[in-house]
Amino acid sequence: MTTDLKANKIIESNHLSDKSSIYVPMVATIKEIIPLTTTEKQFYIQIDNLKERENFNFLPGQFVELTVFGVGEAPFSIPSSPSNKEFFELCVRNVGSVSGALHNMSTGDKVGIRGPFGKGYFPFEKMQGNNVVIIAGGLGMAPVRSLLLKILEEREKYKGLTLIYGCVDPQNILYKNEILKLKNRDDIDIKLTVDRPDDNWKEAVGVCTNLIPELKYEPKETYIVVCGPPVMYKFVIIELNEKKYHPEKVFLSLERRMECGVGKCNHCHIGNKLSCVDGPVFSLWEIMNLKEAI
Ligand SMILES: Cc1cc2nc3c(=O)[nH]c(=O)nc-3n(C[C@H](O)[C@H](O)[C@H](O)COP(=O)(O)OP(=O)(O)OC[C@H]3O[C@@H](n4cnc5c(N)ncnc54)[C@H](O)[C@@H]3O)c2cc1C
Structure with missing residues (x-):
């Protein structure tokens, strides 16, 4: 079975x-909680039922709905590699009721998991034989890390690999070590940048879009993946257009306020698309004419 067909089967079985x-x-x-920064923690989650755990297959860019019982539910991307079948990871920023309650939980505590959700994913199999550029801003590192780990596991199948990662300050860099x-x-070119450097900072200063002109990859053999705060997308796209990168090879994760995760509640619509079931990963080609997308 081709990898494309395998991916479709995973999506089908998760949804239908x-x-x-x-x-x-x-x-x-x-199973484990590791503080990443003052506002983000990494949670290692294991599904209790063995059959459910075995059937839990996700693709880079997909997400789960996590329930803190008695508090509520919220969507979180899966930053770990799909190859790890025992547990998966979540990187959660403490911003509100569910994420705050989760930050107060301990190892051994129970949560609820629905998913994995999302039809759109980062198409790692199509990227094989090509260069891959991953552009992340802040918490946007979480969804793209799954793709990065997947590519690093099979590094020989890809050409050049570049990670451009921008954060507010060095203390906010996720997965810093x-x-x-x-x-x-x-075999990987890492370009880091921060808005507010400290005295020890030796990398670039400024927004991550400043680093796009440095890319030397040929557009016809280059895939680009983008995930970050909404404000970042518009400026990244301007720079990518400038470099003539192909919109059908540019993939963006578009997070929207989401409730059900399964295309029923309509909270996460982007024009005629729903971020939960049509995305959250879209190609630039798919959304370039949707006014509400960027
Ligand atoms: C597909 C998807 C993947 C996500 N992945 C991650 C992840 O990996 N890590 C992570 O920390 N967060 C992620 N988020 C965001 C996370 O779901 C929200 O921060 C969620 O609101 C947290 O729930 P809460 O109950 O803690 O916050 P709430 O109490 O619901 O809200 C806290 C604050 O955030 C605002 N808010 C809530 N949701 C949104 C939204 N979608 N857009 C803008 N403002 C919002 C609220 O108005 C409020 O001010 C993702 C969201 C989506 C849709």
Whole structure:
């Protein structure tokens, strides 16, 4: 079976196999919690039921709906590699009721998980044999990390690999140690930038769009992935157009206020599309004429 067909089968089975249970969360256990910054924590989640765990197959760019029982539910992207079948990771910023309650939880506590959701994903199989550029801003590193880890696991299948990652300040860099370790490899080019450097900062200063003109990859053999705060997209797209990168090879994760995750409630519409079931990853080609997208 081709990788494209495999991906479609995963998406199909996640969405269609058991329609009766789309609102019923699976019970899962928090196995480990690691603080990443002062506002983000990494949660290692294991689905309790073995059969449900085995059937939980996700693709880079997909997300889950997480329930803190008695508090509520919120969508979170999966930043870990799909190859890890035992548990998956979530990187959660403490911003409100569900994320705040989750930040107060401990190892061994139970949560609910629905998903994985999203039809749009980062098409890692199409990217094989091409250069890949990942552009992330702030918390946008979480969804694209799954793709980055997947590519690094099969590095020989791809040509050049560049990560451009911009944050407000050095303290806000997610997965900082992991990224600094990657900087020692010669098969990935890591370009970091911050708005507010400290005295030890030796990388670029300014927004991540400033680093796009440095890209040397040929458009016809280059895929670009973008995820970050809404304000970033418009300026990144201007720079990518300037470099003549092809809109059908540019993929953006568009997060919208989301409720059901399964295309029923209509909260996350972008023009005639729903971010939860048509995205959250869209090609620039798909959305370039949708006024509300960027
Ligand atoms: C597909 C998808 C993937 C996501 N992945 C992650 C992730 O990996 N890590 C992470 O930390 N967060 C992620 N988010 C965002 C997360 O779902 C929201 O921050 C969510 O509101 C947290 O729930 P809460 O109950 O803690 O916050 P709430 O109490 O609901 O809200 C807190 C504050 O955020 C505002 N807010 C809530 N949702 C949104 C939104 N979608 N857009 C703009 N403002 C909003 C509220 O108005 C309020 O001011 C993702 C969202 C989507 C749609």
